[in-house]
Amino acid sequence: MHHTKQRARLRKVPATYQAHHTAKVGMGRAQAALDSTLLSDLAWLWDTVAEPVLRTLDEKRPPAGERHRIWWCPTGWLSFFPLHAAGHHDGSGRSVLDRTVSSYAPTLRALAEATRLREPEPTGTDRLLVVAVREADGMAPLPQVAEELRLLREVFGEERLTLLEGPEANRTAVLSQLATHRWVHFSCHGRQNPLDPAQGGLLLSDGTLGIGELSRGSYRGDFAFLSACMTASGGLSLSDEAITIGAALHYSGFRRVVAALWSIDAEIATELARDVFCSLMEDGLFRPRRSAGAVTEAVTRLRNQNPEHPSRWAAFTHIGP
Structure with missing residues (x-):
């Protein structure tokens, strides 16, 4: 019975989150209901998954x-949580945020490869690619x-930005520039189809830069910040396969990626980016x-x-x- 209840919960909650993806953030009672569901789920995840793991880790x-x-490497329905x-x-x-620094690994092989690669020392001349749509x-x-463009100009300076904005932010230009930049910031819409996750992607000026196109790249990137919705969200039918926009960039060679599991509030996304x-x-590095x-630290402050x-x-x- 205990395991049956857990399976039922695992099947129900992703549907709740996916329904939220199609709604506007902050809509009164619907938003309150979502937050109530999330708080309950986060407590349940602590009691059944995270706290037992941390109890073992506390021995060292x-x-x-x-x-x-x-590093969390969830599969199946857990990948939605x-x-x-x-x-x-x-x-x-009593929370993972208060006791750990957490990351995700789409696959252990991808994490091992990203860890194995030699990391170049930072310089004061490298440029940040900014894709703004x-x-x-x-x-x-x-x-x-x-607002995010203003932020990045403050942090890096105009001379250290490669900006693709408006019509210039097209698929051909973005893929070309990804090959020559170690860091990238996307400020655009993200799209995911929970029934066919391979159709997800980033919405650029000339259409969707899809997961397939991103994952076929071969880059030597260090950092990608995806200020876009649903970039860490996969599909209901292929939940074991980590088919997400963030994972696609990681597979293609970007060691570290910041992404979002669901639709995100614009002001909150900018605050986190800042x-x-x-x-x-x-010191300029x-x-x-x-x-x-x-x-x-940023999520904990929020x-x-x-x-x-x-x-x-x-x-x-x-x-x-």
Whole structure:
């Protein structure tokens, strides 16, 4: 009976999250119902998955002042859950966010490959590729695009940005520039089809840059920030196969990827981007190797501001070493 109830829950919750993907964030009672579901799920994930794992890890405690470093590699229905945010978010400290630095591994092989590759030292001359598409066919304009451009100009300086904006942000140009940049920031719409996840992608000026096109690339990237909806979301029918936009970039050679499990609030996405990019830039050097910790800290700050609204902060994930 216990296992039957767990299976029923695993089948029900992804449908709840997927339904939210098609709704506007912040719609009164529907939003409150989603947050209530999420809080219940996060507590359940802590009790049944995360806390037993951490109890075992606590037998080898990290050095004082440090957190456990964890990579989650979920399969099946668990791949829809925000394991990095599991917990009782009531100030008790019983949460993954309070005790670990978490990342995801689409596959163990991909993580091992990303870890094995030699990481170049940061320089003060490398450029950030920025793909900014405020308006895409059939989609509402994205208000955060202009704000994120201002943020990135503040952090990197105009001279260290390669900007593809509006019509210039087309599939051919983006794929070409990905081959020559170690870092990329996408500020655009993301699309995922839960019934056919291979049809998901990023909405550019001339159409969708699909998961298949991204995964066929061969890049030497260090960091990709996807300020776009549903970029860490896979499909209901192929949940074991990690067919997501974020995973596609990771497979193609970008070691570290920040992505979102569901539709994200524009202002919150910009706030998270500000925290992460400012944290990783030090003395003019951008250090993405610290990105997992930066994302964890940024999400924790958002959680502390809105603990009762996990739909606003639990979606953001980190992929890679």
